[in-house]
Amino acid sequence: MKALSYDLVPTVITITLLTILPIGYTKDITFSYTETSAQDNLTNTQPRVWDIKHYQDNTAVLRISRDNYFIGNTTRCFEQKLMLRVIQTNGSVIPINLDIIEEIQDINYCLVNDKRMIIDWNGYNISKIEFGPSYLLPGTNIWIPNDYLTVNPWIGFLRLSMIRGTNNFIWSQYAYYGDGLFSLLRNDTVENLDLTNIQVSVLPTLNYGYAIIYTNTNRNTADPLSKSGGLYVMFLNYNQTTTSQPFVLYEKSTQNVVFTRLACSIDYSHISYECVLIMEQEDPASINGINNTITSCIKIRFLSTGSRLKLDSIFNLTLTSFNTLPLGGYILISQKTALNSTVNFTVLLYDENSKPWEFLQQPIISNLASSYDILPNNTMLVSQNETTTTWNLLAINLPQLGPFNDSGYGNLHVNSTYPSKGSNDLSLNFNMIHIIYQEPVSLSDGYLTIYQIINRKNVLRQIINSKTCQCNISVTVIKINILSCTFNYPGGKYFIQIDNNFVKTESNEPLLGIQPNIWTFETANKSIGQNRSDTAYGILRLTTKGTQYFLELSDSKRHLFFDDLIKELTVMIPIEEGMLSSNEHYQLDPDDVTKFFISISIKETKDSDNMTTSEIKTNLDQLIKNKAYTGI
Template identity: 45%
Template sequence: MKIQSYYLRFMIIIIFLLIFLPTGFTRFTISYSYLAYQETSVQANHTGSQPHILHIEHYNDNPDTAVVRIGRTNYYDYGSSNYCYEQRLLLRVIKADGSVLQINYENATEIQDINYCAVTILAKSPINFYPLFDQYILATYTHATNTSDPTTYVDRGMVFHWNGTIISKLEFGPSYLSPGTNWYPNEFIVNNITPKNGFLRLSAVNDTYTKHLFSFLFSNDNGTFSLLQSDTVRSLQNPTSFQVTVFATLDGGYALMYANTTIRTFTSDNMLAAQFSENAGIYAIMLGYNQSKTPQIFILYQLPNINFTRLFCSVDFVEIGHSCIAYAERTQTTTVSSTTTNSSTFYVKIRFLSSGAILSLDTMFPPNNVRLTNLRMLPLGGYAVINRTYYGQNINFTLNLYNESNILSEYDSPLEQITVNFNGAFDVLRNNTILMALNETTTSWRILSVNLPPLSPFSDNGYGNLHVGTTYPPKGLNNLPLNTNMINITFNFPISLSDANLTIYQKINNNFTLRQFINSKNCNNCITSGKTITLNVLNCTFNDPGGHYFIQMDNNFVKSAVYNEPILGIDQNMWSFQTNNITSSEKNIDNSGDIRGILRLTNSGSQYFQKLNDSGKQDFFVTLIDQLILMIPTEKDRLDPDKHYQFNAPNILISLFIHEAKDNGKLTAANIKDYLHQLITNKAFTGISTGTVTNLLDETYGFQQSQDIGKKYSALITIVVMTFIILLLLRFILSFKVNLFVNFVSYNRHKC
């Protein structure tokens, strides 16, 4: 009995430790892989040296795609103690499947030699690149009228498509010169939280920071930029330590964050006053999208005798609002003795709302033995602290992972210390993967891809958003009932409606077809209850048997009901599922035959159609059918416009045949008729509004079925036929009686 008692106590202790030990004691197993790419070039290698990865950046709207810049060393500049690279802009797009796409730009007249050499160790590279969205990349550089005269330097940009074409060119203004004649490249460019809405550029001008806000506009898939607003942030007086960063906020705006230390001079020998001679703080400017004037600066954190040497900020992926982590060096300075005492380093982690309200403020002292070089907040919770030490021509990375409780996480991997290339290029993707550039060979380069573990107290349910608990349909479902007209999302905290879109797409032949979108601000069929939102959808949305769908939720579709703060969305292809296939017992057997109907163009659509020549009208009908078969969806031979139209002032009426299905497993003509009518009458929320031709269909008319003449006038025809028959019978009877009377009279005459 005693042995059993000890055994029971032992098991209770083990269970307690497993349940209540902090997550920092949990050991994770990290998976990783390598990508090696053999460099080839249309032109011969200019310098004969090996290719180096200079920089890595990722797309915000595609969590699995990254872009790297490649360069070959041309010579070493002893004046600036930096390397200069060959005069070619070489970009490499790394796709999700591991394939690599090359973009080479070699116009040395536009991107001049001054861009291929680093100016100083602290200054940013003169040439930079930023993945925008879809297949667009922005490259920024400096162009000079006279490369020997910095006062002629102007900052420029070009937008590249993956196919290498230049979509647009930009000019940002004069380059920054400090203290007036020395060229000092610097800029911050950050995509909007909805990348297609543009980006913000922040750059220094005459010792102040000036922001430039650009918006990306579309025209037939070719983008052009236009300046929305520009303004100047007030100058900072006597900054001894200044760190600045910018990030996009969930409401569509931007946050300008900076940490600053300002000297305050004391002439007194008072030691207490001297201890507070430096005033350090972390400040925020919340800038709304297309906002014309810079709003007031609010203070997040202040402390004397601090130098901030690093500042990292982003949207909070785990809690509500935003997060910043600053690396600080504490000093006590006296102007009398000119000595520094009691120096130490630590982190400050701040969580705050858009209003400036502080949710939490933690001071941390992680046990790092080397100087912090970089920090990244991770999409699945926690943060990575990357320390580096130089080792000859290489850099040794030490990767430390901390959870949301600021506890160092243990993990099983041979990658705790990694030797990377001499540029130390790395990036963290939206899918919680870190990419690191490894040592290159003579003709190839390599990247290490590490899947980092989730470090959040919330479960990762596969939606790319830790705030999402469950959904209907569930992610990965393969038998959603056809014509389902309700979906819902349950979050980890109470929510309310905000102002953004939820969009339902169908994947057809590797293309995304818009089926329906819902705006939360104008949604009459959206119901919130605590943590759950329920949305009604059209019957025609999930109407394709075996169809592959995904739902994308924009940031700020909902917001926290407690803090009134926007909540992260769900990226494309994350919430995906499939509708049910039709079984043999469910196949349509009620085939009512072909259906003829009428479509009506809007007033503007009718005017456009009338201006087309005969060839243009033929193309119009072809495009109409091509777009409709994708939006319904159905087979191409099921729709026939018969190219007949009629002018019914002020609109054009178009005749359309819907052919009955030859296969009982396909939609019936009656199904197509109903779906088409619903799509058109709800044009503002369906794919009909996105087609160049379908957008011209009149939503107040829909699809009107033309009744068969026999059916429409069957009663009248019956009456006419019956009347005709009766008249014939009466005529026959009357004729018969007349003949009898004539015969009777004739008989009596003969008898007489």
């Protein structure tokens, strides 16, 4: 889903990344870009990087804004133009500029939330999503509902919003149906929360659902021994109709606990979830009648079953953000504004056992927006101070701190594959692939999909579900039977995509898959060199539904039907144009009058690099018989 879902302020990018540096400590570099556009009512301020998001394939997306005016002394408003910059993996930049006044009202350019738009890389608005009425609190610029949003780039997104005048919030699943079409799928209400002291984090899960992690307190209880506050998680499956019961991750029985910060992320190294929670409580012991406040910070790791794996105390009580790192370990960041123009980042790195790891550059100087992001290739992007027309990013290469070496599949748990990534000598018509994992796995319920790249288009060759596949699994090795017609093209370029949850770990956690265009390889570019054969004639039978469709066509449209069918089969087999044809004759199947036979012929070829008519017939027969799993 190469679309952008833009939450006007703050930025939320809905996307399914920027290969700046190889993994390991190397010299940091700066990426600079000069803006050439301007707007008449600007205050002539510099373009500023206000947010950074990323795709899983290492493409970075930046929100660029210029200050325009202030409401009072606090609320910042921006130039009335939505400016996004897509930095591709080759370093080129796609500028996206939108200034549609009727679509984006003035107030959306100030630090408040309203509605979202789905736009493509050409800047076209392909979907508008109205979430219903929202309000400003009287006498303030605080927008209600205050909402949270997380994106699952394959299926849609989840929105979490407070309900005005209540102690409830509502979650809403929005589904993606392709071609920019989104719609509300399911929603439900979570009740009886202390919204005056709530911290929330929402995450996509590895089974294409969502996790809602939140704090809740029970103030002014008459029972001093009652549970007065804690951290809880709800898991929602895709298309789930009702709210799940929450799991308790942590509870504090002391009265008057105040939760001040919560940050959560997926731990791809351990295939779990981690949160850092900071809280304050009154110290029972007072000095000179003045109560002291005790601040504490904990890190919690847990599974999608709700089981808590580990709880650690952390002594960095000034942290402003927490991230698990794609290649293992985690990072704590503290930010401090200096002279109202820059932000100092203090960075602490830890390995999987919470052992400190030296960070070579302290502090990192950022721009006033202090925006940063960590890409899947372990590169940290930090916004830098801007000039009049130029914005800058610092790229810092973070070390690999996990238990497994990165084999280049975007998944630490994949050790190797056959065919290997990047190979170019795969035998034609081979019928088995291997995946070797770093640890024991078992089959789950996900898809493995094989594509051939033909004229820059991804052509589906075969799709396999782990529940129904002809697979053999032995501890860490999975062998998967493949149709012999899948890899039948000399010098063909292919890639294999694996969905999350194709396999699962020993603890039954869905395992991360492999993204498109990563596990790439080619068949051997060798002449087939077999004896040629004569032209072959045959018939194909339409399904009942296909026959009914064909009968409803006019004569001219039936001609187009045959023409399109030949073109599509030529790509799906695949063979050169002109080798397949039809005289466009058709007749009823005498054994089933609800279906039509249509004629087809395979032309003789004298080129030794082409498949013989017999091979084409065999491949076509196999594709049709397995049409539920192939491009047919």
